[in-house]
Amino acid sequence: MNEDLPPISEKEMRKLMSKALIKHTDMPQEMATETLEVITMAVDKFLNNKNYEAASLLIKNTLDKKFGLTWHCAVGEGFGFDVTCQNRYLIYVFYGNVGVVCYKC
Numbered sequence: 001m002n003e004d005l006p007p008i009s010e011k012e013m014r015k016l017m018s019k020a021l022i023k024h025t026d027m028p029q030e031m032a033t034e035t036l037e038v039i040t041m042a043v044d045k046f047l048n049n050k051n052y053e054a055a056s057l058l059i060k061n062t063l064d065k066k067f068g069l070t071w072h073c074a075v076g077e078g079f080g081f082d083v084t085c086q087n088r089y090l091i092y093v094f095y096g097n098v099g100v101v102c103y104k105c
Contacts (some may be wrong), residue, residue, distance in 0.1 A: 023099075025091040031067070035091050035102060038062045042075075043095050052076050052098075059102060073102045 020040060025032050038059055046055035052075040063071040067089075074081065077097050083090075089104035 019095075021094045023092045023094055026088050027091055028088060031088075032091060034066065035063065036093065038066070039091075039093055039100050039102070043098070043100070047075075047095070047098060055100075059100070063102060063104075067104065071102060071104050073100070075100050 020036055020043075022032070022036070027035065042055040042058045042062075046052070046058070056073045056075040059075070060071050060073040063073070072083075072085075076099065079099060081092075081101050083101075083103055083105070085103035085105045091100075091102050093100045
């Protein structure tokens with residue numbers, strides 16, 4: 001670790017952890033932006049009470065309507081994945097310690 005960095009306050013850390021961090025995507029920019037909006041809406045709605053299943057279902061159903069069938073979505077803490085999917089239909093996002101992966105196959 002770099003010891004020259006100033007310490008971060010708890011308020012600043014919470015602000016940083018509440019923003020989306022796109023870990024990987026191969027989507028076109030417009031699709032990634034729309035997908036991120038859907039994911040953010042579901043995260044804001046369901047993750048306060050850790051209802052990962054409801055968040056995942058909302059994201060999946062919304063993406064199915066927007067971009068056609070068949071989307072898959074996983075939301076949770078501490079998971080890994082290895083999926084086969086269509087090219088240009090994968091996004092992997094973090095909100096603090098919660099990961100969201102969505103893909104179409």
